[in-house]
Amino acid sequence: MHPKDLSVHDFTYELxxxxxxxxxxxxxDSSRLLIYKDGAxxxxxxRNIHELLSPGSLLLFNNTKVVAARLLFQKPTGAVVEIFCLEPPPQYADMTTAMNQKGRVTWICLIGGASKWKPGQILEKRxxxxxEExxxxxxxxxxxxxxxxxxxxxxxxSLTFAEVLHVAGNIPLPPYIKRTVEQTDSERYQTIYANSEGSVAAPTAGLHFTDAVFAELDRKHIHREYVTLHVGAGTFKPVKADTMGEHPMHAEFIDVSxxxxxxxxxxxxxxxxxxxxxSLRTxxxxxxxxxxxxxxxNLPLEELVVHQWDPYELNGTPVPAKAALENLLQYLQKKGLNRIITKTSLLIAPGxxxxxxxxxxxNFHQPQSTLLLLVAAFVGNDWRKIYSYALENDFRFLSYGDGCLLLRQ
Known part of the structure; x- marks a missing residue:
C-alpha cells in the first residue's frame, strides 16, 4: 500500500x-526508558543508556535551539494580541540568515486575537x-x-532578530502542556547541546541527556555527531485528512556539514x-x-530538496547508503561547499x-500524528504493543515525558 492511502484513524490510541x-x-536523566528489541x-x-548501546557505535543528535517565538503585544485598550513566529519566508536563504537580520525582518506567523488587530494598526512592545530601551x-x-x-x-x-526574540519572546511550550510558561522552561525545554537557533519546538528525545550521560558514552567509545533540523510548528499540526495523501507535510530547514x-x-x-x-528525518x-x-x-542547489513523497515515487535502481552519501559529498565538494543547507518535507510512514x-x-507521541506514523514505520505493528505497555505501566507521555529505545529488526 502506498502511504498516501493510509488512514490516520488506524494510528490512534486513547491518551x-x-x-x-x-x-x-x-x-x-532519571526519566524512564522503554527498550524494544527483537519483539520484547x-x-x-x-542514565544507563550507555549500557544499552554497542561500544564503538554512533549517536546522532539534532542540535537545534528553541527560540522564544511567542510575542505578546498589549493594545492601549488592554486587549492582547499574540504573535507566534513560525518560520522565515522564502526570501531568506536559510534560518541563520533570517535570525541574524538587524533592524527589520518579515516572518510567517500565527496570530492569537487577530480580530483585535485592525489593518494598518502598528503594535508596539517596549x-x-x-x-537600554x-x-x-x-x-x-x-x-x-x-x-x-x-x-x-x-x-x-544593531540588535539581531535572535537577540530581540530572546528579550521580548516567550518559550513556545506545546499546546498540550496546559499551563503557563515558567522561568525553568527556558532551560528545561532545551537540550544541553542546543546551539543553532531556529526551532519553535524542542527535539524532545534529547532533553534527557546530561553531561554525566555523555561522560559514560565517552568511556564506552560511543561517538556523538550532530545535525541540525529546525523544528517547525507543523510538528504539532494534527492530521485532519482522512488519508495521508491529503495531508501536506511541513517543510523544515536542515543544515549538515x-x-x-x-x-x-x-x-x-x-x-x-x-x-x-x-534526527531520523534529517x-x-x-x-x-x-x-x-x-x-x-548539475541540479541547482536551490532545487536539491526532499519532497514529501520522494522515497515512494523516485523510480530507478536502488542506491546503497554508502553511494548516496558519497554522491552528496561529491556534489558539495564540486560546488566548493562545506555543508548542505536545504529543506525537507520527508514523510516517513508505514511502507x-x-x-x-x-x-x-x-519520546511517546500523540495519537494520529505524523510522528506516530514514523514510529509505526520503524517497528511495524508492534507500536501498539509498545504504547499499550507504556500506558499500562504509567510511563509519562509527550514532550516532558519518558521515552523509548527502539531497535529495528
Missing part, C-alpha cells in the same frame, strides 16, 4: 490527560536590554493560507542510533539528497524502507 507530563522530572520489551532509565513594532502585511505575513522592526537596529557526512560513512557498518524523530533526507545528486549532478539507522531514541 488520558493524566498521562501527559506537564513538567519535566527534577533530573533529566524491557525497562531502564536514560522592554529593556542591557540597560528596546522598541519592537509589528505590522500586518497579509494573510497566507493558514498563517500571516508580519513585518517586525525594532530599535536599536561535510565532516558529519564523512563521519556517517565511517559508521555505516556499525550501529547508528538516532536521537529523536527530527539522516534519511541526506540519503535521498544523495540519490538525487547522483542522478542529477517506508529505512536506509541508514538501526536504532531510534524517542
Amino acid at each position: 488520558p490527560e493524566q498521562k501527559i507530563a506537564r513538567y519535566p522530572l527534577p533530573e533529566r 520489551i524491557s525497562e531502564n532509565i536514560y 522592554m529593556e536590554y542591557n540597560g 528596546v522598541l519592537l513594532q509589528a505590522r500586518y502585511l497579509g494573510k497566507e493560507k493558514d498563517s500571516f505575513a508580519i513585518e517586525l522592526s525594532w530599535s536599536p537596529v 561535510t565532516s558529519t557526512l564523512e563521519c556517517l560513512l565511517q559508521y555505516l557498518n556499525k550501529q547508528i542510533t538516532v536521537v529523536g524523530t527530527t 539522516l534519511e533526507s541526506l540519503y535521498w539528497l544523495g540519490v538525487k545528486a547522483g542522478r542529477q549532478p 517506508y524502507k529505512f536506509q541508514i539507522p538501526q536504532a531510534l531514541v524517542t
Whole structure:
C-alpha cells in the first residue's frame, strides 16, 4: 500500500490527560526508558543508556535551539494580541540568515486575537536590554493560507532578530502542556547541546541527556555527531485528512556539514542510533539528497530538496547508503561547499524502507500524528504493543515525558 492511502484513524490510541507530563522530572536523566528489541520489551532509565548501546557505535543528535517565538503585544485598550513566529519566508536563504537580520525582518506567523488587530494598526512592545530601551513594532502585511505575513522592526537596529526574540519572546511550550510558561522552561525545554537557533519546538528525545550521560558514552567509545533540523510548528499540526495523501507535510530547514557526512560513512557498518524523530528525518533526507545528486549532478542547489513523497515515487535502481552519501559529498565538494543547507518535507510512514539507522531514541507521541506514523514505520505493528505497555505501566507521555529505545529488526 502506498502511504498516501493510509488512514490516520488506524494510528490512534486513547491518551488520558493524566498521562501527559506537564513538567519535566527534577533530573533529566532519571526519566524512564522503554527498550524494544527483537519483539520484547524491557525497562531502564536514560542514565544507563550507555549500557544499552554497542561500544564503538554512533549517536546522532539534532542540535537545534528553541527560540522564544511567542510575542505578546498589549493594545492601549488592554486587549492582547499574540504573535507566534513560525518560520522565515522564502526570501531568506536559510534560518541563520533570517535570525541574524538587524533592524527589520518579515516572518510567517500565527496570530492569537487577530480580530483585535485592525489593518494598518502598528503594535508596539517596549522592554529593556542591557540597560537600554528596546522598541519592537509589528505590522500586518497579509494573510497566507493558514498563517500571516508580519513585518517586525525594532530599535536599536544593531540588535539581531535572535537577540530581540530572546528579550521580548516567550518559550513556545506545546499546546498540550496546559499551563503557563515558567522561568525553568527556558532551560528545561532545551537540550544541553542546543546551539543553532531556529526551532519553535524542542527535539524532545534529547532533553534527557546530561553531561554525566555523555561522560559514560565517552568511556564506552560511543561517538556523538550532530545535525541540525529546525523544528517547525507543523510538528504539532494534527492530521485532519482522512488519508495521508491529503495531508501536506511541513517543510523544515536542515543544515549538515561535510565532516558529519564523512563521519556517517565511517559508521555505516556499525550501529547508528538516532536521537529523536527530527534526527531520523534529517539522516534519511541526506540519503535521498544523495540519490538525487547522483542522478542529477548539475541540479541547482536551490532545487536539491526532499519532497514529501520522494522515497515512494523516485523510480530507478536502488542506491546503497554508502553511494548516496558519497554522491552528496561529491556534489558539495564540486560546488566548493562545506555543508548542505536545504529543506525537507520527508514523510516517513508505514511502507517506508529505512536506509541508514538501526536504532531510534524517542519520546511517546500523540495519537494520529505524523510522528506516530514514523514510529509505526520503524517497528511495524508492534507500536501498539509498545504504547499499550507504556500506558499500562504509567510511563509519562509527550514532550516532558519518558521515552523509548527502539531497535529495528
